[in-house]
Structures are given as C-alpha cells and as structure tokens.
Amino acid sequence: MTAVPEITADVVVVGxxxxxxxxxxxxxxxxxxxxxxxxxxEPGGSTRWSVGSITATGxxxxxxxxxxxxxxxxxxxxxxxxxxxxNRDNLGLRRLLVDNVPETVRWLRAMGVEFLGPMEEPPHxxxxxxxxLPNSRAYIYHLARRAxxxxxxxxxxxxxVRIHFDGDRATAIEAEIAGTLTRVSxxxxxxxxxxxxxxxxxxxAALVSEALGPVPAVNPTATGDCQRMVEAxxxxxxxxxxxxxxxxxxxxxxxxxLYQRIPPxxxxxxxxxxxLERMPASVIRPFVMGFMTTVLAPxxxxxANGALLVGRDGEALTLAGRSPGDAVAATxxxxxxxxxxxxxxxxxxxxxxxxxxxxxxxxxxxxxYRRTRPELCHQAETPAAxxxxxxxxxxxxxxxxxxxxxxxxxxxxxHAFVVxxxxxxxxxxxxxxxxxxxxxxxxxxxxxxxxxxxxxxEGHGHHLGWAFTSxxxxxxxxxxxxxxx
Numbered sequence: 093m094t095a096v097p098e099i100t101a102d103v104v105v106v107g108x109x110x111x112x113x114x115x116x117x118x119x120x121x122x123x124x125x126x127x128x129x130x131x132x133x134e135p136g137g138s139t140r141w142s143v144g145s146i147t148a149t150g151x152x153x154x155x156x157x158x159x160x161x162x163x164x165x166x167x168x169x170x171x172x173x174x175x176x177x178x179n180r181d182n183l184g185l186r187r188l189l190v191d192n193v194p195e196t197v198r199w200l201r202a203m204g205v206e207f208l209g210p211m212e213e214p215p216h217x218x219x220x221x222x223x224x225l226p227n228s229r230a231y232i233y234h235l236a237r238r239a240x241x242x243x244x245x246x247x248x249x250x251x252x253v254r255i256h257f258d259g260d261r262a263t264a265i266e267a268e269i270a271g272t273l274t275r276v277s278x279x280x281x282x283x284x285x286x287x288x289x290x291x292x293x294x295x296x297a298a299l300v301s302e303a304l305g306p307v308p309a310v311n312p313t314a315t316g317d318c319q320r321m322v323e324a325x326x327x328x329x330x331x332x333x334x335x336x337x338x339x340x341x342x343x344x345x346x347x348x349x350l351y352q353r354i355p356p357x358x359x360x361x362x363x364x365x366x367x368l369e370r371m372p373a374s375v376i377r378p379f380v381m382g383f384m385t386t387v388l389a390p391x392x393x394x395x396a397n398g399a400l401l402v403g404r405d406g407e408a409l410t411l412a413g414r415s416p417g418d419a420v421a422a423t424x425x426x427x428x429x430x431x432x433x434x435x436x437x438x439x440x441x442x443x444x445x446x447x448x449x450x451x452x453x454x455x456x457x458x459x460x461y462r463r464t465r466p467e468l469c470h471q472a473e474t475p476a477a478x479x480x481x482x483x484x485x486x487x488x489x490x491x492x493x494x495x496x497x498x499x500x501x502x503x504x505x506x507h508a509f510v511v512x513x514x515x516x517x518x519x520x521x522x523x524x525x526x527x528x529x530x531x532x533x534x535x536x537x538x539x540x541x542x543x544x545x546x547x548x549x550e551g552h553g554h555h556l557g558w559a560f561t562s563x564x565x566x567x568x569x570x571x572x573x574x575x576x577x
Contacts, residue, residue, distance in 0.1 A: 096266075097274050101127040101245065103570045104265050104278040105285060106252045106318055109137015110556060111540025112285035113235035114196075114563030115570075119283070120242035124571035127276055128244055129267050131251035131313065136232045137287050138311040138512065138541070139559060143450065144228035146200075146207070146560070147220045147553030148193040153210050154219070161218045163190040172215040173550035180331060182546035184521040188565070189547070189558055196561045197222060203234040206361035208368055213552055221553045223450070225364045230356035231560070250274075252286070255321050255536070262325075262536035263576055281535050281570025284517075284525070285563055288541035289316025290335065290510040299332035299515055307338045307421050309510045318542040322517045326527040329515040330546035337510030338417035340428075341389050342468055342503070388448035388456055390430060390506065392416065397445065399432040400492060404505075406484030408492045421508035429470075429482055429504035431489070433496035437471075447503070461503065470502040478502055512555065516544025523566040535573060537566040 103119040105112050108130030116128045128135075149161040167190045174181050201207070207222040224230050239246060249270050256264035256275065264277040289295040290309035295316045297305030319329050395401060401409045401416055404427045409419040420428040437458055439445045446455035462469045472478035475493040476486040478500050493500055517538050518526045525536045525543070538545065539562040541555075549555045 097272065098277055099127065099274060100277040100279060101125045102278065102280045102575075103127075103283065103567065104129065104276050105283045105567065106265060107137065107285035107287060107540070107542070108132070108135035108236075108246065108248070109285065109287055109540065109559070110139030110231050110235065111287075111542070111559040111563035112137065112283070113232065113239055114560045115283040115285050115537075115539050115567035116239045116244045116246075117235060117242065118564040118567030119571040120239065120244050120567075122568045122571035124280060126239075126242075126244045126567075128239070128246045129250040129252055129265065129269070129276060130246065130248045131317070133248055135236050135246065135248070136229075138290075138314055139556065140229050140232050141310050142228045142556055143552060144224040144231070144556070145209075145553040146193065146197060146222050146224070146557045147213070147216070147551065148197045148222060148557060149190070149218070149220055150194045151197050151210065151222065152201070153207060153222055157210070157219070159210065159218055161220065163194070165217055166190040166220065169216045170548070170551070170554070174548045175550070177334075177548055180546065181548040182330070185519070185545055185547040188521060189554070189561055192561045192565060193557045196557065196564055199564065200231070200234070200560065203238045204358045204361075205230055205234050206356075206358065206365055208365050216551070225361040225368075226356055228556075230361065231556070233356050252317060252321065255282070255325055257325075258576060261534040261576060278535065278570075279575045280573040281537060283537045283539055283563070283566045283570050284318040284322065284542045285539040285566075286316075286318035286542050287311070287314040288513040289319060289515065290314045290337070290513045292316045295319075296335065296510065296513065299329065300335045300513065303421075304335060304337060304510060307508055307510050308426065310341065310512075314512075314541075316513075318538070319515065319517055322525060322538075322542075325533065327517045327525055327533065328528045330518055331544070331548070332513075332515030334514035335510055336512050336514075338415075338421040338508035339389060339511055340417050340420060340506045341509050342465070343505045343507060345465065345467070388450060390416075390447060390503070391449065393445065394430055394432070394440070394447065397439070398436050399430050402429050402431050402484065402489065402492055403427070404484065406479055406482075406486075406489030406492055417508045420506065426507050427505050429484075429502045429506065431478070431493060431500065431502045433493070433500055434498040437499075437501045468503055468505075470504075471499055473499055475500055512541065514541075514544060514549065516541055516547070519543045519545040522569060523562055535570075535576070537570050539563040539566040
C-alpha cells in the first residue's frame with residue numbers, strides 16, 4: 093500500500109477566503125507556522141464578490157467625525173435587525189463580534205485596507221458602516237500579501253476532504269493537493285473557514301427549500317465542504333434554513349477592464365477616499381463607479397416606477413406575490429431583462445432615481461452603466477428592433493411594450509442567484525467547534541460562514557465583519573494551543 097505523503101505545520105487553515113486568510117494571518121502573527129489550503133486556483137472565496145462593508149463602533153473614522161459610540165449599542169441594534177428571528181440568534185457570538193470588530197478594522201487598516209465612512213444605515217442608531225475602497229477585492233489583496241510576508245504556506249488547488257483525529261483531538265486534514273491525496277497535520281490547531289453552501293444544490297434543497305436548490309450561487313465554489321466534514325464527525329449545522337436568495341444580479345463582465353486590474357495599493361485607495369470626501373461628484377464618480385458596477389444589483393424602484401421584467405422570449409414576468417428574483421429563477425434559463433421607455437430612461441439618469449446602489453459609496457445611474465457596462469445597455473427605436481438586440485421574440489416584446497413611445501431600452505441580461513446561506517456549525521464562544529451534545533472537539537475551530545454557529549448577521553457589514561473577526565480570533569487561539577503530545 094502506497095504511503096500517503098504528509099506535511100506538517102503548527103496551524104492548518106482550510107479555506108482561502110476572507111475568514112481563512114484572516115485566520116492564517118492571525119495565527120502567523122501569534123508566532124505559528126501556518127499552512128492554508130484553498131481548493132480554488134487562487135484565494136478569494138465569497139469575500140471578493142461581496143459589497144465590501146464592515147459595520148463597527150469606536151473606530152478612527154467615527155472619532156474623526158466626533159461620533160461617540162459603543163459596542164453595547166451595536167449589540168442592541170443588531171437585535172433590531174434580526175426582527176422576528178431574534179430568538180434564534182446566538183447572543184454569545186453577537187457579543188464576540190461587536191466587542192472585537194473595532195480591533196479588526198484597525199488591524200485591516202494597518203495592512204493597507206482603506207475605508208470610506210462611517211455611513212448611516214437604519215435601524216443603527218449611529219453611523220457605523222465602513223465601506224472598503226476600491227472594492228472587496230482589496231481585502232484579499234492585502235490579507236494574502238500579509239500572509240505571504242509572514243511566511244504562510246498557501247496551497248491552492250488543495251481540497252480538504254476529511255478530518256483526522258489522535259484520540260479525541262483533531263490533528264490533521266486529509267486533502268487532495270494538485271491531485272495527490274496528502275495528510276496535512278497540525279501540531280497545534282485546525283481552523284475550518286471554507287465558506288457557506290450557497291453553491292451546493294443538494295444542501296440548499298435539503299436545508300432551505302427544494303426550489304432554492306437549482307438556483308446558482310454568486311460564488312459557485314461555495315459548496316459547504318467544511319460543514320459536511322464537521323457533520324461527519326458529530327457536529328451540526330445551525331440556522332441551516334436561512335439564505336439570501338434568489339436575488340437579481342447583472343451578468344458579470346467576461347473580462348475585467350485594465351483599470352480594475354490595478355492593485356488596491358494604499359496610494360490609490362487614499363486618493364479615492366480623498367476624492368470622494370472632497371472632489372466634485374462629477375469628477376470622482378466616473379472613476380469610482382468603474383470599480384463598482386461589476387457587482388451591483390438593480391433597485392426594485394425600477395419596477396415600481398414602470399419598468400418591466402421580461403424573460404428571454406420578451407414576455408413580461410408577473411411579480412404579483414413574488415420577488416423579481418423568484419420570478420427569474422422560475423424561468424427555463426434563469427435569464428431576464430429590464431425593459432422601459434425613454435421617459436423612464438431619462439428619469440434614471442439623476443437623483444433620486446438610481447439603477448443600483450453600493451451602500452454608502454455611490455449610486456449608479458443609467459449613464460454609469462452606459463459608460464462602465466455598455467454590454468448591458470440596449471436601445472432601439474422600436475420594440476421589434478430592441479428584440480433583435482436582446483434575442484427576444486419581436487411579437488412578444490412588442491406586446492409587452494405596446495404602451496411605450498419613442499426609443500425603448502433594456503438592461504441585462506440578469507440572472508437570479510443565491511448570495512449566501514447562513515447555516516454554520518455549532519461553535520463555542522471561543523470558536524471551538526462543538527458536537528451535537530455540546531462537547532468540544534479539541535483542536536478544531538470554525539470561522540466565517542463555516543463557524544457562524546447560529547449567529548444572525550442581518551444588515552450590511554456584518555457578514556464581512558464576522559468573517560475577518562472570527563478568522564483573526566480563531567487563528568490566534570489555534571496558534572496558542574499546546575502542541576499535541
């Protein structure tokens with residue numbers, strides 16, 4: 093029998109998204125030798141597709157604006173956001189988040205991450221939303237850079253498949269690394285930070301609803317690998333039925349323009365922050381929106397003001413009693429367009445009528461889409477000509493737009509996606525993973541969506557705040573474990 097090759101480190105981290113990179117950096121800063129396993133060809137995870145905000149109190153940004161705030165108020169306001177689900181929240185993890193996220197913001201800024209804000213978001217009683225510049229890819233850039241400086245061994249194309257034990261202590265991850273089954277052993281601790289299961293049709297159908305199962309994910313590689321490994325050793329998923337989706341997103345660009353490939357160096361992001369705070373909007377907005385319109389969603393106000401949602405054939409989709417995302421998800425090819433007349437097009441070129449919003453950063457009008465995403469913008473003199481542009485039936489689109497006069501417009505294609513699932517494995521207040529009976533699994537920690545453990549993260553800025561905070565704390569704790577005997 094061929095021996096399985098083995099590599100060893102003090103701490104092993106599974107997952108190279110925001111929480112996994114934070115765990116690796118946290119462990120390395122605590123003095124540990126770290127191996128990080130990422131199944132994709134590069135780090136990033138769901139973090140790189142997020143809006144990019146972190147909600148926190150007591151930050152330098154708040155102090156600069158004279159805002160007096162406290163984690164206790166943040167804790168209370170998170171309860172308001174939870175609404176009818178508040179009785180399902182993990183209050184211990186909520187406390188862990190609000191008490192430690194201010195330090196996380198400072199920690200990220202020390203690496204070079206730049207924020208704009210803080211911005212208001214009711215029902216928060218104070219402005220707390222800090223928006224990353226230029227977009228959420230900046231987190232991955234700076235965290236991965238810091239990890240490499242600290243000597244973290246980042247292994248890509250490395251898929252974790254099984255947790256191994258020495259007695260009652262988790263001591264190794266069995267992983268397929270570049271096609272070779274390898275045992276990755278941890279002298280101290282293991283952190284599971286593999287994200288959610290929004291890209292796993294079977295898990296979504298079983299835990300959320302059968303209808304959500306086939307709806308694609310914003311991040312299709314988020315397949316719940318860590319949750320399934322924990323279930324296999326006696327752990328459990330909490331709040332597995334909660335998910336954001338289906339919601340609409342514009343089809344992503346086939347390739348990123350050159351200016352979006354510019355590394356988010358501090359000099360660039362400081363200039364963006366300075367410009368957003370001081371320069372006329374007409375000067376700085378086109379630059380900022382070029383970074384933002386790859387991830388934005390259409391506002392529902394479009395439909396309230398007369399725009400129609402049509403399927404691939406050009407027939408109007410009925411929204412009565414269902415969301416636009418549900419309506420598009422129910423189409424045979426999960427594809428739709430927003431169509432409207434010229435009068436509405438003119439309205440959506442100025443405040444207060446915007447096509448999309450990046451919370452607290454900027455509003456995207458139709459002119460922004462024409463400039464930064466021209467492939468999504470379609471215009472013609474007649475419905476039949478517009479149908480030819482978007483591949484719809486001329487007869488069907490003519491019937492849909494029979495009341496329109498003058499030029500007619502379409503935005504799209506759009507698709508329905510699941511943005512995230514909220515089911516994380518049960519963890520203690522120190523992020524140690526627990527069995528179904530509440531006993532700890534020694535040496536094993538959870539972070540990010542994997543370790544969400546019943547915590548409700550409604551509102552902007554809480555999912556990322558939890559990802560980086562739980563990763564930082566779990567990595568630091570794993571690094572301080574006594575080495576296995």
